[in-house]
Amino acid sequence: MIQERIEGNRGNRCIPVLVSTTSTNLDLRNGAVSKTILKQAGPEIQQALKLNYPKGLSDGGVAVTKGYNLKCAHVIHGYVAPWDGQQKTRTDLRRFVTRCLEETQKMGHDGVAVPAIGTGALGYPKDVVATEMLTAVSEFAANNSNSPINRVEFVLFPTDSDTIKAFELEFSKWSMVSQQNRDRDYDYVGNSRTKAT
DSSP: OEEEEEESOGGGOOOSEEEEEOOTTOOTTSSHHHHHHHHHHOHHHHHHHHHHOTTOOOTTOEEEEEOTTSSSSEEEEEOOOOOOSSHHHHHHHHHHHHHHHHHHHHTTOSEEEEEOTTSSTTOOOHHHHHHHHHHHHHHHHHHOTTOSOOEEEEEEOTTOHHHHHHHHHHHHHHHHHHHHOTTSOEEEETTTEEEEO
């Protein structure tokens, strides 16, 4: 499974699935990433959420829509609670990432782009996000060797140097672990890509 750190606007990326966090009522006018998705996908994406998920999301649930005007087939929308410093919040973040990978696999897609979930207004520590997201992807890959997913992109805003550093540090930790334990082969390449098999 390929894992990449991509800097920039994921709305313009060409990958089958994008992940977006939003409120439980699925109002894409709330939150920077959701607003970007809504603006680039067009109003049909909000209409689809209202039509197919009239009660919004339950805890841990996700909503799936087409990509509409985005360069992707589908968008997975989900709710992640604000950081409270407790283990449950870490666990919920990891479960959300896993759920998005499961949905991507269920749809038969080979790739998914995921933002650094929670590092903005939700207040998650950037190192926690990097650790939990990479752990979720690693565990999913280990438990789903026949998955069609061969690409996971972590989309980071170029101006968010602290989040970029947190992901680079976590990637380098995984690289060191892989040198000691060959069942996870993470190879750090330059400043923009990390490859995992």
